[in-house]
Amino acid sequence: MNRRHFLQSFGAAAATAATSVAVPAWAQQSGTESTSYRRAPEMFKANPRLTCLRGFQGQDIGCDGAWIEGKLPADLRGDFYRNGPGVFERGGQRYHHWFDGDGLVHAWRFGDKGVSHQARFVRTKKFVAEQQAGEFLVPAFGTAIKPKIPLRSSDTMNTANTNVIRMDGRLLALWEGGSAHAMDTQNLETQGIVNWAHELAGMPFSAHPKMEADGSLWNFGTMMGKIVLYHFSPQGKLLKHRIMNAPSTAMVHDFAISQKHMIFLFSPISLNMDAVRSGKSMVDAMEWKAKDSVKIMIVEKADFSRFRILEIPALMVFHFGNAWEENNVIHVDFVKSDNLDNFHTWMPKIMLGEDVVSEPSSPAFLQIDLNRNNVSLTERSENLEFPRVDPRVVGQRNRYIYYPIAVENSTNNALNGVIRLDVESGKTDSFSFGANCRLEEHVVVPKAGSTKEGDAWLVGVGFDIPRQTSFASVFDAQNLAAGPVALAHLPYWLPHCFHGNFYASS
Ligand SMILES: [Fe+2]
Structure with missing residues (x-):
């Protein structure tokens, strides 16, 4: 499978979808643009618990000095x-x-004078065109919108909204279905789409690349039954890539790396093309196949052409914590849910301001025996998401995983605390903010001069519901139960983020 064939297959599928989305059933029937999107029930009903989902109107924002509650660690400096x-x-x-x-894209800057915050929208072609037009111009992943501009590739719909990493002196705003967007690390100005190599132009580049302790980086992209794999040097040079057939057409959001392998889970999701052709969004056209298996694709890092595929019963996964291997057994941790219900049901409701209970998602662990080609699954019962590990152990044996968690007093399973799980002992250390907070992902920042896994700060973002403002939180990762050592409060609220990364000042 070369680039031309990949693009042909993607192009054919995309053209089918685009044509269908361009002329959805409601438009064919009426011959005019539907007014269904403008019905009052589809607009956001103000709800103080869900303020962050109101979103901005495209304005950038900033604050020179957050109000600090507690004391910022002297060694926690960086972006x-x-x-x-x-x-x-x-x-x-x-x-x-x-x-x-x-x-x-947000930059919380931790300096000697405190914490500042700056946020700028990624100037994708989509954002610029829609901001100017004052209306949506292209279909979205979960919303069927009649295209008003030609859909030339997935990058026409690229929102660059899922993660941000620093690489080779620039920021990369990442999306799942298309190219990375480069930004300036200091002023957050958008520099444009990244093209790794001529033959990779427009290829999907997932929002969950994995960086090893030495800086080498691995990533993938999936699209319509194909998968592209990437390996970069610590200097950001593309060392190798390969495009190959995927075991299914399922959406794959994240993956894990061990010392020798890349591990992908293809959950049993199929795309109902009749639904797409009838004008439904991609999300609404996704179907959960509970009786089908998860395809586990295990690719050798040393040679992308060498892989095996194993199967386990149906489960849903968005995020992985880490993977490592010993004695030809790969250990993988991830967050498991039973199906796509949150995706299909809960998310559209909260987008309308309806604070309803979500389906739980919990820590899960795979042991993949490469000698016997068998897989075992164990699970825990905590309700959580967004796992992270110490960056020094990515792809190596890890002892700890950190998550935001729904704990005591959580309303509707909202993430309102943080937890550290010791995977060796099973012990946990956690803290709850109570019912009046919604927490985002928290990342592990090694303490200056430390070498031991977990000797770190845990840094994240949350929303203070009574104050209606957002804050950055800092915990001692070795004592979460003691509560945050510092909170940096902004005078405004922010839309919730998915992911991010802390880059310490050198
Ligand atoms: Fe994610």
């Missing part, structure tokens, strides 16, 4: 970049899905 969907409404039309919004 905490985050990314998430920031615009949900234009021209009286509202997205149905949290994943749809345009990427808003």
Whole structure:
């Protein structure tokens, strides 16, 4: 499978979808643009618990000095970049899905004088055109929108809204289905789409690359039954890539690396092309196949052409914590849910301001025996998401995983605390903010001069519901139960982010 064939197969599928989306059933029937999107029930009903889902109107924002509660650690200095969907409404039309919004990249800067915050929208072609037009112009992942401009590739719909990493002196705002967007690390100006190599132009580059302790980086992209794999040097040079057949057409959001392997889980999700052709969004056209298996694809890092595929019963996964291997057994941890219900049901409701209970998702662990080609699964019962590990142990044996968690007093399973799980002992250390907070992902920042896994700060972002403002939180990762050592409060609220990374000052 070379690039031409990949693009042909993607192009054929995309053209089918695009044509269908371009002329959905409601438009064919009426011959005019539907007014269904403008019905009042589809707009956001103000709800103080869900303020962050109101989104911005495309404005950038900043604050020179956050109000510090507690005491910032003297050695915690650097830039905490985050990314998430920031615009949900234009021209009286509202997205149905949290994943749809345009990427808003944040820089929380931890310095000697305190914490500042800056956020700028990624100037994708989509954002610039829609901001100028004052309306949505292209279909979104979870919202069927009649295209008003030609859909030339997936990058026409690229929102650059899922993660942000620093690589080779620039920021990369990442999306799942298309190219990375480069930004300036200091002023967050968008520099444009990244093209790794001529033959990789426009290829999907997932929002969950994995960086090893030495800086080498691995990533993938999936599209319509194909998977592209990437390996970069610590200097950001593309060392190798390969395009190959995937075991299914399922959406794959994240993956894990061990010392020798890349591990992918293809959950049993199929795309109902009749639904796409009838004008449904990609999300609404996804179907959960509970009786089908998860395909586990295990690729050798040393040679992308060497892989095996194993199977386990149906489960859903978005995020992985880590993987490592010993004695030809790969250990993988991830967050498991039973199906796509949150994706299909809960998310559209909260996007309307309805604070309803979500289905739980819990820590899960695979042991993949490469000698016997068998897989065992163990699970825990905590309700959590967004796992992270110490960056020094990515792809190596790890002892700890850190998550935001729904704990005591959580309302509707909202993430309102943090937890550290010791995977060797099973012991946990956690803290709850109580019912009046919603927490995002928290990342592990090694303490200056430390060498031991977990000797670190845990840094994340949350939303203070009574104050209606957002904050950055800092915990001692070795004593979460003691509560945050510092909170940096902004005078405004922010749209919730998906992911980010902390880059310590050197
Ligand atoms: Fe993610």
